[in-house]
Amino acid sequence: SQQGEEDPQALSIQEGENATMNCSYKTSINNLQWYRQNSGRGLVHLILIRSNEREKHSGRLRVTLDTSKKSSSLLITASRAADTASYFCATDGIQGAQKLVFGQGTRLTINP
């Protein structure tokens, strides 16, 4: 079953604008991670935020986590054409097996 759900399913913006993607989940987590996927093949790990963290930065990426609302957001600032990809959130639940459960992803298109 899917734990994380991304919103929106698809997002199209102009180069240079900021892109925000959201993720909601259902059960308590140990950490939440964001991944990028180009061309439907391997995923690339972007950032991991632990349940006791509220915000994390990596270059042009900013991730927030609100455990009270069971939600996270990924902000990409000053977007570039190369940021065009699908973005997935994945949760590592406290309960049960120690594996990531992925959402359905947000398809981001950056228009030049």
Next chain:
Amino acid sequence: GAGVSQSPSNKVTEKGKDVELRCDPISGHTALYWYRQSLGQGLEFLIYFQGNSAPDKSGLPSDRFSAERTGGSVSTLTIQRTQQEDSAVYLCASSLVIRDGYTFGSGTRLTVV
């Protein structure tokens, strides 16, 4: 190796045949995971290996699917008597320790005709 290596990158097989997919994780990574992804969908968990512990097979969709990890390194995912609904990209990932970020391979695109 420098990354997670999967082979073959593409596989076309006839319905009813068996297939083996291989994953070579990053050296020293204790955890190895298999997922599959159907076109335009999210990732579906299949199986996970951690060190010498018994694997978590809870995601395997049927008894036609099996996997092993030899010597704590290379893993093989076997699908017996393939069906058209098995067509998907099969992704392998490894992590240094559990609850860490994953490094994914490029996947094997399986097409059952």
